[in-house]
Amino acid sequence: MNQSLEKYLTAVDRHLKPLPVSERADIVKEIKSTMLELESEQMSSKQILDRLGNPKDLAKAYLKDLLVKEKRCSVKRFLILWAFYTAAGFSGMIVIPVLAVIAPVFLLCAIAAPVLGAVKMFDYLLNLQIPFIQNMQIVFYGIIDLNPVAEFFCSAFFGILLFFLGRGAWKLLLLYLEKLSHTKKNLS
Template sequence: MNTTFEKYLDAIDKCLKPLPTSERVDIVKEIKGSILEMESENLSTEQILTRLGKPKDLAKAYLGDLLAKENGFSWNRFLTVCAFYSLVGFSGLFVIPVLVIVAPTFILCGVASAVLGIIKLVDYLLHLNIPYVDYIGFQFGNTALSPIPVFILSLITGIILFLLGRGAWKLLITYCKGISKTKNNLSI
């Protein structure tokens, strides 16, 4: 048996950690026997690995069969479910509302900042004297910037705010997908 198969069996063993050691050893021996049998049929390493599939999927199949046999109450399963939903509940109270508010707010502020900078520049260049445009700008202490630096800074600020909002939105989606994936992988 070559090192590829040893690594494969180690990966399966790691995926079967929820099981007691004796059951894990039996499963690994059974898979090893299947590998040796396929080697005796002169199948290549790639063909054997293709037939067996990914270690994680094979381990899930074994875990699913064994968990389906257990119909009784288990404290371990109960505590796992309680811990998962407690963690998701408490983190969801903070993470989801903050990201739902922050993401669109930053995106809208980023767009508004860029648009207002453009309006200020157009008003200055074309001498339109649009009402309230004089209030658009950046001020550092007693120094107020002229319209061209205001335009540049408003574009930079707009881009930064837009990217922060987009990042917060992606983080929200990643968080929700991660929770969903964890729930699906949770063996109850």
């Protein structure tokens, strides 16, 4: 069997991923035996590939055939699907919106905090007297009143902290969606 036929079998196997390994192996063996029969009838590899068609279409045909034959409608399966969609729905109403709002807000604040701290520090150092900037300040429980240079370093620290919080919230959102999608694929 030549290399083009092997590539075809690999492509069919790749498109049969939703099936268990044993069923995929059986289907690939069946296609391989068909190829060997056609080779014994003196058909070229190009003619064999033309006769079999697109590997993706062939794999879809096998998948559809197995879905029609398969009768997995049980109470247990129904309860598992019901539990998954209920949990995904209720958690999705809270988790996705909260993380989708928190992540960009924290990232924007991570940029704004050091920028405003730098503007206040330059206003203080150059005595520019920019309106509203002099009223901005970081106060720790009304006990410690910092000068603008120290406020800049505090705002830079808070900017870094907010950046990591925003980045973490974004990664958590992507991880949640990925796990949800993976679980749904496993249930289907």
